[in-house]
Amino acid sequence: QKEVEQDPGPLSVPEGAIVSLNCTYSNSAFQYFMWYRQYSRKGPELLMYTYSSGNKEDGRFTAQVDKSSKYISLFIRDSQPSDSATYLCAMDSGGSNYKLTFGKGTLLTVNP
Amino acid sequence: SQTIHQWPATLVQPVGSPLSLECTVEGTSNPNLYWYRQAAGRGLQLLFYSVGIGQISSEVPQNLSASRPQDRQFILSSKKLLLSDSGFYLCAWSGDGRETQYFGPGTRLLVL
Numbered sequence: 001q002k003e004v005e006q007d008p009g010p011l012s013v014p015e016g017a018i019v020s021l022n023c024t025y026s027n028s029a030f031q032y033f034m035w036y037r038q039y040s041r042k043g044p045e046l047l048m049y050t051y052s053s054g055n056k057e058d059g060r061f062t063a064q065v066d067k068s069s070k071y072i073s074l075f076i077r078d079s080q081p082s083d084s085a086t087y088l089c090a091m092d093s094g095g096s097n098y099k100l101t102f103g104k105g106t107l108l109t110v111n112p
Numbered sequence: 113s114q115t116i117h118q119w120p121a122t123l124v125q126p127v128g129s130p131l132s133l134e135c136t137v138e139g140t141s142n143p144n145l146y147w148y149r150q151a152a153g154r155g156l157q158l159l160f161y162s163v164g165i166g167q168i169s170s171e172v173p174q175n176l177s178a179s180r181p182q183d184r185q186f187i188l189s190s191k192k193l194l195l196s197d198s199g200f201y202l203c204a205w206s207g208d209g210r211e212t213q214y215f216g217p218g219t220r221l222l223v224l
Contacts, residue, residue, distance in 0.1 A: 031211075032210075032211040032212065034212050036215075041200075041218075041220065042217060042218065043118075043202055043215035043216050043217045043218045044156075044202070044215045045215070046212060046213075046214060049210060049212050051211075088155075088156070090212075090213075092211045092212070094211050098144050098161055098163060098206065099158060099161065100212070100213055102155055102156045103155070104154070104155035105155065
């Protein structure tokens with residue numbers, strides 16, 4: 001079983017739709033959870049950062065962590081064509097290992 | 113604020129030629145630094161990380177090497193490139209107190 005599983009998509013939605021992106025993981029030691037957005041031919045950009053379980057909201061974006069189910073989600077409300085990108089989840093157990101574990105990314109296209 | 117630079121942005125090199133990619137970080141001291149390669153459909157592969165000057169940890173044995181001659185400079189090198197070295201190379205840093213990483217713009221390498 002891979003440490004982090006993420007559906008690669010592609011996912012295509014109309015403008016204005018609510019988008020749900022998800023990752024599952026197997027390592028119960030993970031405590032820090034991140035979502036990155038990566039536009040084509042660019043470096044990943046940190047979008048959301050959360051610690052432990054719960055929800056975090058930032059504008060149209062909501063990150064949700066359910067540690068009991070080992071499941072994290074990113075919701076995008078009122079999606080825009082500019083949201084078209086690959087979304088990568090990442091997680092870390094903290095301490096001094098200095099390394100993140102990444103999902104492979106989900107390619108999202110928002111059609112005008 | 114912190115800024116991370118990578119150059120060159122794009123590079124086309126013949127098989128067997130040497131390689132030197134550079135990454136520098138501004139606005140922070142003693143960052144942890146990382147080199148990743150991103151291949152289509154394969155996600156982010158951690159190649160090297162460094163927690164200080166001259167301290168390099170290799171994640172994957174391969175044709176590449178890394179060096180950190182200064183606190184905020186990280187260099188990825190090869191003596192002889194292989195076709196399989198083609199890919200998108202990303203540098204990242206961490207160390208702002210959060211368990212996360214921040215990526216540079218990347219270098220697209222094509223080995224012919």
